[in-house]
Amino acid sequence: MPEVSLPNSPFDALIGSEWISDDPDDARVRLTMTDDHRQPMGIMHGGVMVSLIESICSRTCARAVLPDNRVSMGQNISVSFLRPISDGTIEVRARAVHRGRMTWVWQAEVLDPEGRVCATAQMTTAIRDAPEGVDLSSLSGG
């Protein structure tokens, strides 16, 4: 895959995402939990987990289709929460199980520091041509 640079994601900076891998077969992002990530009962807010899943799938898809001057955006996400997370560094892993011309479908899971699956997800990202006149290839290359 050609090297591409994506603009930063301000919301990921706010949350504290740490990109590990943009490989569509094994995409990964990490987050070290702070008090900012808690919901009222003190455990990690489900929105933090969903945000990470969204980010890793969207970002990995965007990187993969950008050299063809195409863009990607989230279309649908479904998440099951299995187990609460109280602290430590979590990892989200995602894999593109379908790579169509118009949509990619992803499976993802959130792992706590002990490697236990705390949430599982299925996400669909839509792929479209870049708006007319926009050349995204300027973002390619290092």
Next chain:
Amino acid sequence: MPEVSLPNSPFDALIGSEWISDDPDDARVRLTMTDDHRQPMGIMHGGVMVSLIESICSRTCARAVLPDNRVSMGQNISVSFLRPISDGTIEVRARAVHRGRMTWVWQAEVLDPEGRVCATAQMTTAIRDAPEGVDLSSLSGG
């Protein structure tokens, strides 16, 4: 419904949620978009929308079952993204379409400043007895 006070939600404070209504028939939360909420292309990160949906459903459910010394937590969420949001104040509206003993099911939508539906969601919150020895009624009243 008796008056109940829930502890604050640090993640909602980080995002900037503004609680409007905790009525299970018409729960509402608002958010004024800032640059912190953007994804790399400049539009609102889907995780922001999902986090608000999660918060309003979970919070409203928790308030409703807390007087019975029961707790609520997110179990499942499914969101479709329909239209990008670029700025302004958005509102999330949720309604409990099923209120069972063990689960509540919610429908929610995200509206942009023009009132257009930008995302629709279905969420399940699980209801459980409070852990033994815990009396949540101390949070009631006010």
Next chain:
Amino acid sequence: MPEVSLPNSPFDALIGSEWISDDPDDARVRLTMTDDHRQPMGIMHGGVMVSLIESICSRTCARAVLPDNRVSMGQNISVSFLRPISDGTIEVRARAVHRGRMTWVWQAEVLDPEGRVCATAQMTTAIRDAPEGVDLSSLSGG
């Protein structure tokens, strides 16, 4: 909307679907429960409900885009089961809450004979151009 005739759906015939309305604002299909629709415990199999939801959304979408020589197919469905159904005539109602160029998004619900909501669903149908050389307009008109 121009009158269009869709080919029959053999699976709907097997199940026993009765089409009531193909209006995207208020699409409806009915089914009178027989023993064939039961799962092992004697209640209606969830697959029957999901099949009806799928059928009414896909069929209504197909009818709506066929005059433009476009086709529709199910892309994603998410269903919550709220209450068991034991007998009688059920109705599924669906409404297109988003009608984009590439996808439509639907909300649907399954009602038992007393009008209680027994399942709620969200479905995405994908819209694509008909395969090259295929003219679907032959299906239009009475």
Next chain:
Amino acid sequence: MPEVSLPNSPFDALIGSEWISDDPDDARVRLTMTDDHRQPMGIMHGGVMVSLIESICSRTCARAVLPDNRVSMGQNISVSFLRPISDGTIEVRARAVHRGRMTWVWQAEVLDPEGRVCATAQMTTAIRDAPEGVDLSSLSGG
């Protein structure tokens, strides 16, 4: 796991399901496509795939919890359709990725005769005590 016998599923008989394995780590069901399974365009109706997924997850869960005098029912299912199926014998594979006291969560996929993934799903089954006075252990044993 003790040997348990479940009552037949009339809807599965109508569809033509063939049970292969009730192992929660690798549950499987097969179906040989007939014309009855088609939607109007001639491909397999999505409802057929969803019905098989529902059946294999529900049945496998029911078998697993029945010796404890507990019952299982479908609570939520989310399916992405990736690729149409035209004929042959398909297989649905499911795996319980979470086995809680109140809910189990499953991942499932539908494979066409060439082994290609045509749909992926996530399903939640609810586990509850059998209604008072009902002894399901009579269904146990060969």
